[in-house]
Amino acid sequence: MTADGNITEEQIRAMRTRLSGIRENIERACTAAGRQPQDITLMAVTKTVDPVLINAAVEEGVNVLGENRVQEFLSKRSLYRPEAEVQFIGHLQTNKVKQIIDKVTLIHSADSLHLAQAIDRAADAAGLVMPVLLEVNIGGESSKSGVSPDMLPALLRDAAKLSHIRVDGLMTIPPPTSDETEQNRVFSRMRKLFEELRGQTPMHILSMGMSGDYEAAIRNGSTLVRIGSALFGARVYPQKAV
Numbered sequence: 001m002t003a004d005g006n007i008t009e010e011q012i013r014a015m016r017t018r019l020s021g022i023r024e025n026i027e028r029a030c031t032a033a034g035r036q037p038q039d040i041t042l043m044a045v046t047k048t049v050d051p052v053l054i055n056a057a058v059e060e061g062v063n064v065l066g067e068n069r070v071q072e073f074l075s076k077r078s079l080y081r082p083e084a085e086v087q088f089i090g091h092l093q094t095n096k097v098k099q100i101i102d103k104v105t106l107i108h109s110a111d112s113l114h115l116a117q118a119i120d121r122a123a124d125a126a127g128l129v130m131p132v133l134l135e136v137n138i139g140g141e142s143s144k145s146g147v148s149p150d151m152l153p154a155l156l157r158d159a160a161k162l163s164h165i166r167v168d169g170l171m172t173i174p175p176p177t178s179d180e181t182e183q184n185r186v187f188s189r190m191r192k193l194f195e196e197l198r199g200q201t202p203m204h205i206l207s208m209g210m211s212g213d214y215e216a217a218i219r220n221g222s223t224l225v226r227i228g229s230a231l232f233g234a235r236v237y238p239q240k241a242v
């Protein structure tokens with residue numbers, strides 16, 4: 001069942017304990033913001049995580065999984081419980097779109113017209129309409145993918161014309177910081193963009209918040225938080241052979 005047989009009962013229990021803590025934190029953030037916990041989707045981010053541990057989270061009701069890497073996803077997907085719903089959150093190369101188009105329910109990382117067109121073509125060929133989010137580089141970091149806030153309205157307008165994608169919302173990965181004032185500043189800016197552009201295109205998903213900042217994200221209107229390490233523990237990347 002497991003890729004390497006390494007997951008112990010103890011690790012599964014530890015994951016469940018962390019999950020209870022996350023759910024309590026989500027509830028607290030919702031209460032503070034006058035929101036309902038059922039309006040927030042908790043996504044489990046699966047990169048580097050063993051499918052046995054992922055499935056244990058799915059059994060606890062965390063059935064939306066976030067995948068970053070096409071190859072890793074394709075090698076693990078047959079092991080996932082059938083009720084798991086997979087969304088793609090990583091940087092996506094146009095030549096890989098075809099490999100995932102009929103295997104995911106939402107692509108969070110559309111950040112250029114070029115990529116939106118590639119998704120549109122692949123969806124057309126697969127006979128479906130793919131929901132996407134536009135990824136916004138809210139921190140303006142040159143190292144990060146995402147469309148700049150300035151260019152976002154034009155991208156949204158052009159993407160909305162494509163008939164085999166549907167823009168359901170926005171996603172962002174802000175610069176990591178533990179400073180809550182800074183978290184609030186960035187997330188409230190995202191929420192403002194989201195609210196403004198909803199006049200132009202109906203959108204209902206605001207994907208923001210990760211392990212270190214999901215409470216601030218929820219207080220600022222996030223509808224989907226993407227949680228990896230706070231749920232599964234610190235990621236262990238495979239060692240390269242020396």
Ligand SMILES: *Cc1c(COP(=O)(O)O)cnc(C)c1O
Binds near residue numbers: 068090173210226229
């Ligand atoms: C890895 C990743 C996450 C989760 O990160 P954590 O800090 O471990 O919660 C969320 N979103 C994206 C796009 C990621 O790549």
